[in-house]
Amino acid sequence: MSTKLFTKEEMEMLAANKYVKHVSAKGITYTDEFRRIFISEYEKGRFPRAIFEECGFVISILGIGRVESLSKDWRAKYKKNGVLGLEDTRRGSSGTHSDKELSIEEKYERLKTRNKLLKAENELLKKPRYAGKGDEKKEIELSSKEKFLLINSVIKQHKLKNNISYLCKLVGVSRSGYYNYFSLKSQQSRNLNDDQDKTVRDHILNAYNFKGRKKGARQIKMTLEGQFAIVYNLKRIRRVMKKYRIICPIRKANPYRRMMKATKEHKYLPNLLNRKFKQNIPRKVLLTDITYLFYGKGNKAYLSTIKDGSTNEILAYNVSDSLTLPIVIDTLHKLEKKKIKLAKGAFIHSDQGFHYTSPKFQKLVKSYALGQSMSRRGNCWDNAPQESFFGHFKDEANIKTCETLDDLKKEIKDYMSYYNNYRYQWALERMTPVQYRNHLLSSL
Known part of the structure; x- marks a missing residue:
């Protein structure tokens, strides 16, 4: 018809x-x-x-x-x-049959079914999930898989096998999709996919915990390729991480605030760098800064670093429980002790903090045949790669577990070795800083 x-x-x-x-x-x-x-x-x-x-x-x-x-x-x-x-x-x-008179038992059964259906409806629609905070808080839509499982749970709990169509319509999924999800073929396919995902999960966890440093999806992909010779699509890695709740560390705001003030003898210098961080010449642009570190039971220390702007390699660093001038002076001395061959026209770039405007620091910089450059006042973007390093460092280093300053220094030493030699970076053509430095040197 x-x-x-x-x-x-x-x-x-x-x-x-x-x-x-x-x-x-x-x-x-x-x-x-x-x-x-x-x-x-x-x-x-x-x-x-x-x-x-x-x-x-x-x-x-x-x-x-x-x-x-x-x-x-x-x-x-x-x-x-x-x-x-x-x-x-x-x-x-009329083309239809008239309804027959229902018995009391039949009316009672229909009423019970209706009450169960109302309970099921409330159960399906309650407890929505949310993400975000305050005004940005948004309800998270359930996936089709979650809806199918929820419907199945409600049907078993309230014995509503004859109301599948209504429940599917209620949560916005198709009845055919529901039946297909619980078909033998689909279950076998999901079991096979789960077995494959478990294998991927185990490989991801190996990379995630490599060298004791937790990582995000891109770091995991590069570590799998570089250390385990395993290649997975980035989307697949993110999907499996989400499925098994493998959480990437969340970047924290840099708590560093400059406390000291400059005197009249302190000298501010122009910004020679102008954010040209990547010049493809190793050891030409040296970036430096200081950050706070909180460890143990309310203890505080400070980390000073000198970073290669082109390769992201940490060339020298110093850890101290004091924020006085020697923290940056000793960092420069360590750079000199390493006998690192600097590029022609090399210079060191910093913010306008007390330490870097100090006559003593500036004199030492000149003695090492280095130029000096400074960010504009109050502009953190002029030294962004250095700030970025501190962010990654605080996410990945196990600082809070350190009880003493010696513990902290040992953890930082291990992390610096890991960062320079084993931490692959997407922007460095998926190489580690040391690998990228050697790559650039071979092309000069």
Whole structure:
């Protein structure tokens, strides 16, 4: 039978035909007289279409499919029961059966089912998940998988097997999707995918815990390739991390604030760098800064570093429990002790803090044949790579577990070795700082 729906105008036109008893948007109830006329004319060799048109029906409205289907149905009934088979025996010829009177037991069962359905509805819609804080707090939409599992749980709890369609509609998923999810084939496929994901998870955890330093998805990808010769798509790594709740450390704000003030003897210098950090020449641009470190039970220390702007390698560092001038002086001495060969025109860049404007520090810089550059006042972006390093360092180093200053120094020493030699970086063509430095030197 054709599934064509009639418009209001078409229904009015059809209802005006004397051979139509009732018409709705979906179908027509024909008179017994028309059914008999149809069979009589058909047996004379007339085509169904011609018979309908002769009796005032417009085929373009009915649809030829509907005409052919009715012709086949009426002929079969006539062949089986004769003229009686053509009569419409439905009460009132409305096309539907009247509801029988329900017993008290049947009414009670329907009421119980309705109450269970209401409970299930409340259970499906309660406890929405949210992300963010304050005004930015947003409700998280459940995935289709989570909705299917939730529906299945509610059905088992309230015994609502006959209400699957309603529950699916309630949470916005298709019934076919629900049945497909719990089909044997789908379950076997999911089991296979779970086994594969568990293997990927184990490899990810090996990279995540490599050298005792927790990592994000990109770090994990590079570590898998560089240390384990395993290649996974970044999207796959992120999906498996999310599935098994392998959490990437969250970047913390840099708590460093300069406390000391400069005297009249202190000298500010111009910004020679102008944010040209990557000059592809190792040991030409040296970045330096200081950050606070909190460890143990309320203890505080300070870390001073000198970083290669082109390769991100930490060339020298110093840890102290004092923020006085020697922390940066000793960092420069350590750089000199390493006998690192600097590039032609090398210079050191810093902010305008007390330590770097000090005459003693500036004199030492000159003695080491280094130029000196300073960020603009209050502009952290002028030394952004150094600030970025401190952020990564505080995420990845196990500072809070250190009880003493010696413990802290040992942890920082281990981290610096890891960072320079084993921590792959996306922006360094997925190499470690030392590998990238050697790469640049080989191309000079």
